[in-house]
Amino acid sequence: MFLNFLLQDNPVTDTIANTAVDAAGATVAVTEKVSYLDFVLKGGIMIYPLILLLFFCIxxxxxxxxxxxKQTKQDVMMINDIRMNLKVGKIDNALMVCTRQPSASGNILRSGIAIIGRPISEIESVMDKTAExxxxQMEKGLGYLGLISGIAPILGFIGTISGVIKIFHTISATGNLNIQTISGxxxxxxxxxxAGLVVGVVAYAGYHLFNMMIDNFTLKVQKQTLEVINIIHEPQNGN
Incomplete structure (x- = not known):
């Protein structure tokens, strides 16, 4: 009998079912209307400087x-071409090889080849200064990434702390303490x-990635400088 009653058209049962379906549909609709931007902007006033820092960081x-x-681009044939020209005394051609591809390594080697005839120590010193x-120039702007990686998490933490203070101030003023107020x-x-941690991680990763690229370039250009010094020094040993 009870089963037959449930299977029959019961207006009360239909009303409850319809209400549940409407509530579920409303929940889905509300969830769909909330965009990522609206969600992020709920973080408070500190979100705005963090967004600016993120765009500047990118x-x-x-x-x-x-x-x-562009500056660290290497010409694999440059050293060989320089060696061939210097061994036959064609310094102008060696300088043209250095300018064949605009790069930092070409500028460094050109600075030393341009003063061939002076003491080796002076040539090496000029090349080292040019490398510095x-x-x-490559490190220009990296300080901004280091600064952002440090202050972005702090700004985010300040925003969270200020928000928590406001929550407890509201609870103290109204006396309304419930889990929904606190968690919401x-x-x-x-x-x-x-958001502060995300911006900080992006800046931190970029800062150290570029430092790695510069360190690799520094090692390569030191090897090239040593090779050119040895090439320049060879005729002197022959004499």
Missing amino acids: YVIIERYLSIK VEIA GLYEKMISSG
Whole structure:
């Protein structure tokens, strides 16, 4: 009998079922309307400077990557061509080889070849100073990434702390203490800390990636400098 009653058209049962379906549909609709941007902006006022820092960080990373990639480009045949020209005394041709491909290594080697005839120590010193200038140009702007990687997480943490203070101030003023008030306000403020960490990680990764690229270039250019010094020094040993 009870089973037959449930199977029959019962207006009460239909009403409950329809209400549950409407509630589920409304929940899905609300969830679909919340965009990622709206979700992020719930993190509070500190989200705005973090967004600016993120865009600036991405700009610096793209600009530095293109610049460093261009400056550290290597001509695999450059050293061999320089050796062939210097051994036959064609210094002008060796200088033209250095300018064949605009790069930091070409500028460094050209600075030493241009003063061939002076003491080896002076040639080596000029090349080292030119290398320092080229490396300094590559490192231009990396300080911003280091700064952002340090302050972005702190800004996010400040945003979270200020939000938590506001939550407890509201609870103290209204006396309304419930889990929904605390969790609802707290998850929004934790967005600020998460955003700060994301921006900090992006800047930190870019900073150390570029330092690795510059370190690799420095090692290669030191080897090239030593090879050119040996090439220049060979005729002197022959004499």
